[in-house]
Amino acid sequence: MSMDAFIYRNLTPPPDAGNTPLSGKRFTVQANMSVRDWPTEAGSVALKGYIAVEDSTVVSRLQKAGACLVGSTRMSELGFGIRNDSSAKAVVDGHADIALITDTMGEARMAAALAGVCGFKPSHGIVSRFGLFGLVPSMECIGIAARHPFDITAVLGAIAGYDENDYSMAVDGIPDPERVHGNNDYQGFAGFIREFLESLGEEENGIFRESLQWLEMNGWRVREVSLPDIALLPAVHNVIGSVEASSSGGKYDGVRYGYRAQGTKNWNEMYLKTREEAFGLLVKSYLMQGAYFQFENYRAFENACRIRNRLLRKTQQLLQEVAMLVFPTRRHAFPADMARNIKETYEAFPFTMLSNVTGQPAIHLSNTHGGNPLEPGVQLVGPLYGDFRLLGMAERLFVSRKGAD
């Protein structure tokens, strides 16, 4: 892979300060995480020519911890889906050790899975969203891709924690990284959701069973659990996600910044033409869909919010019975990097969007049990704010995987 993984490269990286937690580590951001004075177009015509005015909190915290920002990577429009995304590739190709990836429905984990590295989505509200140009505030967060979970733990340790620029953060829930080392109880029950398994094809089913056997080989006791509401998950994500996108995407109107269509007679026409030209097909249809639920079917939105709360309650209960929930990360028949429209996108992310809806942390581990190129890897989900414990479990499993390098 060539240099075109980057949208913008940092040609004057600071000298390594040494003696810092992330000293020597290189990281990339996506072009929707602001770095002061860098072009920050978020993969969208809507932000054409936009130059960020402030550093996002994740960038300033990583730099303070000694990591070196090497550039910003190509991304799908406003971080929805992973078509055109080059972040995980930057890690695979050795341009960076760590890639930050917006995770709205599983993008960080999915990009990592397709590239064969590890990908993590933190609990919602423990990493500041200040400076992130997103689309779905209640679901998206800054995910982390790296070759191994140890780098992810180190990065999360540096970026997690209350930020006075983001009042939407969880005040009480922010976990303590020390708990990883203070707690050796990394084994016990791992649960898989029966209803999910039923939706898998025969081949996918076989590979997932291998993953479960691999967990058992590593001392985990695998249990079947049930979450009947899971069938409603794509609809819940779709309705809430599109409504929030439609509302929060309202700021891309061409009035104050970004792209504005020319040759219009009045401002109503300016809005219509600007927004028609500013968004790609996927985002535009998502915004339209959100507007439909907002204006024409608000009941659907209210119902989706109720089901969302129930899903969170139920999965949190399950995560008291088992230490983690196990899922595949990706599907073979629906390649996420090829998804062009809403239908294809939702079909490609069925196993990852649960933690965006509930806010729970999740990690994708690649290449867990042998060099099968079709191997989907395995996704582990922990309880809300149990991020460091989940990472601790992932570290153990990663070390013991077959063919560990």
Place this chain on the structure above:
Amino acid sequence: MEYEAVIGLEIHLELNCATKMFCNCPNALADEPNINTCPICLWFPGSIPQFSEEALEKAVLTSLALNCEIQKLSAFDQKVYYYPDLPKGFQLSQYHRPLARNGWLDIRGMDGKTRRLRIRHIHMEEDVAKLVHEMDGKTPISLVDFNRAGVPLVEIVTEPDMRCPHDAMEFIRMLRMQVRHAGTAHCSMEAGTMRVDANISIRPLGSELMNTKVEVKNMNSIRHLGDAITYEMQRQETCLGVGEAIVLHTRLWDPEKHVTIPMRGKFAGPCIPDPSVPVIQLSDEQIGEIKSRLPEMPGDKVERFITQHGLSRDEAVMMSSERDLSEYFESVVKENVTPHLASHWVATQLHPLIRERGQNFADTPVTPARLAALICMLAGEEINTNSAKIVLSQLFERDDTPQAIVEMCGFRQVSDRDKLDELVDRILTENPSAVADFKNGQSKAMGFLIGKVMQASQGKANPKMVREILAKRLGC
């Protein structure tokens, strides 16, 4: 057919907070456009609103001053509409869960009886930017000024309890008095810190119908609010008279022509909960803590002034109409001035002079102590009323004490018996015809003679003593 109006009001108040509602930009007028701005109130991508605690406290105080029940749980929603004064496509407002509900204010109706008008709810919201249209150039352009964007507002929504322009005007006066007492907003319709929209429909007198309403905006004084309602009632009556249906729409009051004209409504979409501003939770303790900072409200104050200071009800109402004024009054009383005299001088003498000079009770150079010293001299008959009035106006111009001014101007009243006897004798000798008139039963001549004595004393004679001496001399 005789009609009555059904009127509900929607009142926006700008809270007098130091900062805007979701960022630290100053909440203040600016000389230049787009000075009080930052990435948050300009709604740059990546910025997240930071809800102001001061705005919350002032909104709670305002709601308490209007007798509302504070909701323990309230939240911000995104009110979606596209307009260049709102550059993020939605306004942060509390639609589903307002801060306060079920308030009321008592007003005096046209018939003199007390009427309780209900408030449905009070919610917080941010103000939007201001559009400036420049039509002079070759191509007309619209400019956006963000100084006002994000200024903290509360919106007060009443029940449709008002029946005539008088009710609406009295309600706004009462509301303004309460909120100014609470000290949370300036409430000036003229300056735009209080904006009142009226929803008006009419129905046959005695009916319980709720007919289609028309919204009227853009009134910039309480008088115009009354005029606009009167006009709108007549307009609707005329429509009904010719069989024209009333349709739901918004009209703009034209203060020059004194008419309402239809305006094209802004498109207002639905409201969805905002995911970035935390839900507001208030405990009983927190509400109690804020409540303890609410000063005594005018209603309670009137009763206290009657019982504690022995004022008449009218005097008490007068002395509690404004917070600054009532505090001033009580400071004067503390300086050993009888409450009645203090109330009289504050209301009839000091208030007009302060208003004339564009001052207010809190910053006038005539401090309560200075006024009290002056009133004490008057009560002790050291000076007379006329002199006191002159000294009062001098107090605005000079730093001297009232005593010093009295001495300098030689206003000290002549209460010396011998001097006054002498003066009276001289006046009686100089005015034999007036003396004769008086003896012939024309009592008016007494006033004439007192005037002459006062004139001769250059206004310094003690008028009470002059009257006594004259009466004795004239044998009555």
